[in-house]
Amino acid sequence: MANAAIAAGAAGRPIKYRSMSRDRQWAMRWSYFFLVLFVIFFLTPPLYMFITSLKSSGEISAAKNPWWVYAPTLSNYTELLGQNQYLVFFRNSALVSVCVVIVTMVISVTAAFALARMKFWGSATLATGVFLTYLIPDSLLFIPLFKMFAFVRDTTGIELMNHWWTLIIIYPTLSVPFATWIMIGYFASIPKELDEAALIDGATWMQTLTRIFIPVAMPGIIAATIFSFTVSWAQFLYPLAFTTSTDQLVLPVGIVTTLIKGDVFNWGQIMTGALLGAAPPLIIYAFLMDYYIAGLTAGATKG
Amino acid sequence: MADIAAPNATVLAAGSRSGLHKLMQRKSTIAFLMALPLILLIAILVAYPAGYAVYLAMLNKSMSKFVGFGTFEFILKRQAFWDVVYQSCLFAISAVIFKAIIGFVVAHFVHNIPAKGQRKWRGMLLVPWVIPPAMSTLAWLWLFDPSYSAFNWIFAHFGISAVPWLGEAGWARFAVILVNIWAGAPFFMIMYLAALKSVPEQLHEAAAIDGATWWQKIWYVNLPMMRNIIAITALFSLIVTFANFDIVRVLTNGGPLTATQIFATWAFKVGIESGDIPQGAAVSLFMAPILAIAAAFILRNISKRGSEV
Numbered sequence: 257m258a259n260a261a262i263a264a265g266a267a268g269r270p271i272k273y274r275s276m277s278r279d280r281q282w283a284m285r286w287s288y289f290f291l292v293l294f295v296i297f298f299l300t301p302p303l304y305m306f307i308t309s310l311k312s313s314g315e316i317s318a319a320k321n322p323w324w325v326y327a328p329t330l331s332n333y334t335e336l337l338g339q340n341q342y343l344v345f346f347r348n349s350a351l352v353s354v355c356v357v358i359v360t361m362v363i364s365v366t367a368a369f370a371l372a373r374m375k376f377w378g379s380a381t382l383a384t385g386v387f388l389t390y391l392i393p394d395s396l397l398f399i400p401l402f403k404m405f406a407f408v409r410d411t412t413g414i415e416l417m418n419h420w421w422t423l424i425i426i427y428p429t430l431s432v433p434f435a436t437w438i439m440i441g442y443f444a445s446i447p448k449e450l451d452e453a454a455l456i457d458g459a460t461w462m463q464t465l466t467r468i469f470i471p472v473a474m475p476g477i478i479a480a481t482i483f484s485f486t487v488s489w490a491q492f493l494y495p496l497a498f499t500t501s502t503d504q505l506v507l508p509v510g511i512v513t514t515l516i517k518g519d520v521f522n523w524g525q526i527m528t529g530a531l532l533g534a535a536p537p538l539i540i541y542a543f544l545m546d547y548y549i550a551g552l553t554a555g556a557t558k559g
Numbered sequence: 560m561a562d563i564a565a566p567n568a569t570v571l572a573a574g575s576r577s578g579l580h581k582l583m584q585r586k587s588t589i590a591f592l593m594a595l596p597l598i599l600l601i602a603i604l605v606a607y608p609a610g611y612a613v614y615l616a617m618l619n620k621s622m623s624k625f626v627g628f629g630t631f632e633f634i635l636k637r638q639a640f641w642d643v644v645y646q647s648c649l650f651a652i653s654a655v656i657f658k659a660i661i662g663f664v665v666a667h668f669v670h671n672i673p674a675k676g677q678r679k680w681r682g683m684l685l686v687p688w689v690i691p692p693a694m695s696t697l698a699w700l701w702l703f704d705p706s707y708s709a710f711n712w713i714f715a716h717f718g719i720s721a722v723p724w725l726g727e728a729g730w731a732r733f734a735v736i737l738v739n740i741w742a743g744a745p746f747f748m749i750m751y752l753a754a755l756k757s758v759p760e761q762l763h764e765a766a767a768i769d770g771a772t773w774w775q776k777i778w779y780v781n782l783p784m785m786r787n788i789i790a791i792t793a794l795f796s797l798i799v800t801f802a803n804f805d806i807v808r809v810l811t812n813g814g815p816l817t818a819t820q821i822f823a824t825w826a827f828k829v830g831i832e833s834g835d836i837p838q839g840a841a842v843s844l845f846m847a848p849i850l851a852i853a854a855a856f857i858l859r860n861i862s863k864r865g866s867e868v
Contacts, residue, residue, distance in 0.1 A: 283671050284673075290668050291672070294665050298744075298745065301695055304709060308701060363596045364597070366593040367593060367594045367597035374590035374593070375590070376588075385601065387858070389605050391850065392605060395803075395826060395843060395846070396802065396844070396850075397605065399612060399615065399831070400609070402830070402836070403615060429604045429605050432597060461586070461589050461593075489691060490693070492692070492693040492808070493805070508691055508805075511697065530695075531694075534691060537690070538686070541686075545682055
């Protein structure tokens, strides 16, 4: 469209056209130049992770160029993946994240439908409350939760501390508010006529949700799913506070607490572990970039 | 569709007012039940703990006696607390300002290049935001390593003496801010890019015809059009950066001494590691007023946007 406009202007005033296009070309060249600089800045740490992961400990401690791999080896990968402990971290992380995604989607989709379409007493307040909940950080809640778990143990005998499944109970507090917020936005954008037609045809509210809203709002659901997964995969504070035994740890905490032993840093393995731990979100991002971006930015663009 | 549905609705309403009333009642009951899991989750695991934190903060160290605001008074007298306040504000404000500037600039660069290449560049620029912060901070920790720092290796080639990245208060603070900027700037970039795409092209054309320079176009066209998104993103990031735990915990763990200790890490140290739960709760509660102010501004902005649309 912009090109058409310029071309139209060019017919009348050729000189203006030329200077504009030259301006644009220079702007483009400078943009590429600075984009390269910023990409270098943004990609240096992950790239350095990868470089280090291919080195043996001997090469890491040698005083050679740290930015180059002289003798690439996969020993860090084989050692780490052959080690039961790391696989346990990975399994814990995967189980927690998948369960949290399921819980989150069930809670947030039904609640978002009720809030977006079936107004009830206090529903507007609740929608605002959901958004406010999203703004309450984990660092404000971990101490009272810590004490609440002790209270639950003393009264009911159920031990919530130091179990990976406890995380399935508390992670939804981080994922549900935002997922609900995304879904309210998507549901609100569906034309009213659609559910009116369904209701007139005799569909129940549940049927309207499952047969019409969920299929139509599929992009939103995928975005919310990815968001919940990323949040549970990356969460660091809760598992650090609530789990301690090595067989109950999830990936981020497992890498930070077990691979760093006192002052001995096995950097090759730490970088390998961190890179493999970052892989699932990166792979999802590579394949579903648009949904990923839609999910994590919806909070500020919608509403 | 609406024309057909509307008469039906009026017929229904006129025909059986009591039946409709009952339906409405049933509808709100179903709606409430559907929202109930959400309400319970927020009530039990967010609202209750938040209130419980206030109660906990008013107990003495062994949690056997109610001491009112005694713990708060005690914390206010500690120099360590004021260091934490200073560092938290310093990190959050400086990081958010730089994130916003970098995000704004990079969004313009991406917007300037041909549309078909934008996806690729955007994809690369967003990588820091996708890697879990605890993991990417480990990479920074390794880059800042006292004896093997890869940055210092480059500096050595230019004759610059080794920088004590995490060993000296000033440098450690700089390192924390740098990692925060690195992890957060891509989010700003993507938000500003979306806002930039929504600025109508006609405005730029009109500005160009009036002889505006590129700088004037950014300052008088783009910036006012993006004002709302800029404000919401910055406030939002302010909350996240202010309450951040992962980066400082992994990078410096508050050190050297307490030079990079912030609210979240100090609350963790006092409350969980030293076992003084009331004091830990009190420390984290000091975050609440600042978070509340930012949240109030965000809500005001969002409702303002709602009424504009």
